[in-house]
């Protein structure tokens with residue numbers, strides 16, 4: 001009774017085709033994620049478009065720095081907001097929910113005039129579009145200054161700094177939240193439903209008459225829902241970034257959660273469908289398990305914004321750890337806590353998977 | 366070594382004794398048919414043999430294996446159509462066959478198999494859109510993908526039109542010529558007569574008769590009978606003037622022919638009676654007559670009351 005990749009893939013192929021051919025499958029895989037993010041994004045994001053706000057701290061005071069600031073100001077893509085010289089710049093940035101800023105060092109003018117090398121510092125989040133604008137414009141102006149410089153030597157440089165602020169926009173939380181929502185709902189509803197209809201139509205009996213194993217069957221479902229969750233992630237990220245200016249850091253850490261989330265929820269859906277013996281009770285138990293997670297795990301609102309007692313509940317819901325982890329890697333680039341989240345999810349997923357395979361009977365006694 | 370051996374098989378669902386200590390065996394290459402009214406226990410029996418249900422008692426061996434505990438190995442060597450075969454909604458018959466081929470690790474030619482069950486025309490239609498008979502034919506095709514030694518067919522022709530039924534019969538005959546063992550349940554007695562080497566009639570979880578159809582007909586049937594239609598009271602005349610065993614209802618009289626002489630006595634007496642008569646036939650009890658006799662109306666109403 002070994003594991004056969006060929007059988008698993010054959011099962012995956014049949015299941016994938018079925019989902020793509022069914023209107024509901026198509027809707028929930030491709031259309032629903034977009035609707036979700038558009039809806040919640042539109043409701044909660046007070047969208048402010050227009051020029052990117054860039055904080056600038058001028059520690060110099062000489063003529064060259066003024067000229068430099070004038071050049072920056074003349075571009076319409078950014079709006080300069082001066083920061084008092086007595087402020088700690090990075091703290092100031094984060095307290096204003098921004099990552100984008102420029103610091104002109106002390107002695108900038110005199111160094112430039114003396115034809116010595118000097119750097120302006122640009123702060124930004126390398127993955128956000130606004131920061132890209134800031135870095136781009138700063139470099140351009142620096143180049144222009146260097147050409148105008150007496151010797152033509154490249155005496156002004158740009159040193160780039162990554163700034164990650166601790167205040168984020170709602171949309172930034174919404175993307176990981178809704179990706180988690182998709183990872184929860186699609187497999188849960190599908191598997192609870194499958195476990196009762198397949199039993200009613202005796203499809204499990206048919207499958208048990210073939211060499212396909214329960215592990216292969218369940219694995220194919222996990223792979224399918226990793227696929228749909230990844231599609232949701234991509235669609236939601238695109239809409240989030242382009243429609244609402246979400247800040248998303250793309251990295252491999254995200255992939256861990258796109259894998260382990262569906263792994264868990266497919267297993268859980270099967271377990272729920274298996275232990276409840278009638279289709280009706282499966283649906284009820286399925287909803288009992290799904291709904292609290294749907295609303296209390298940080299899907300639509302950051303958990304940190306919830307009252308303490310609800311936060312306590314959130315911490316026992318597995319979806320919380322998926323969304324928490326995704327938020328950590330997608331927004332903060334904070335891998336330490338994310339590894340904890342993913343590790344925890346892996347353990348409970350493995351246990352749930354084992355239980356589902358163990359209790360899931362496709363024959364009758 | 367028989368392909369299927371069943372000894373004292375029992376299965377109950379709570380109070381209900383669905384299978385009540387039945388024994389039979391099916392030789393390799395034999396076509397064996399289970400007959401019986403609704404709820405007799407046919408599906409329960411066949412599913413136990415397929416390893417889909419656990420037995421309550423007794424012993425069962427299929428191809429030398431215990432179907433429940435050795436199900437995984439057994440399933441590679443048997444083919445099954447469950448009663449009321451259903452499949453996933455979206456695969457087409459061709460895709461379904463290819464899928465089964467991969468699952469069983471067998472090279473299959475989907476077109477050949479589709480032709481065999483006369484399903485070529487619907488090869489690319491989603492299962493959910495197939496007609497009832499086409500679905501059943503796909504079930505037949507899938508049960509053959511793994512080149513099975515024993516094929517279990519639970520009411521394979523229920524709901525099929527006469528043509529399709531005959532096509533399935535052809536498939537079953539071919540299975541027999543290929544040396545496969547077939548266990549078949551059906552409600553159509555002619556089907557059992559056409560196909561089965563031996564039949565077992567089941568009722569209330571028990572086997573009430575078993576053997577070749579001829580054996581059953583001669584053992585439980587009433588032998589030859591002469592049936593005469595008449596307008597006058599022929600029944601009364603025969604009862605009063607001959608020693609013949611007669612029964613009748615309406616305008617039809619049935620004379621049991623215990624031996625050949627009875628036929629001459631009967632003809633003579635009918636002529637002498639002066640009653641207007643016609644439509645004389647001689648027939649034997651068919652399997653259907655025996656079936657109805659063995660699982661009579663009384664048995665059925667008792668069942669419904671239960």
Ligand SMILES: Nc1ncnc2c1ncn2[C@@H]1O[C@H](COP(=O)(O)OP(=O)(O)OP(=O)(O)O)[C@@H](O)[C@H]1O
Pocket residue numbers: 378381383401402403404405406407408409410448
């Ligand atoms: N899972 C079950 N739970 C409870 N009772 C059952 C179950 N399966 C079958 N029965 C009962 O067992 C009896 C035998 O059922 P079975 O399906 O074996 O009959 P059958 O001979 O195949 O009938 P049919 O010709 O209608 O298909 C019936 O009375 C049925 O109601």
Ligand SMILES: [Mg+2]
Pocket residue numbers: 407408409448519
């Ligand atoms: Mg039945």
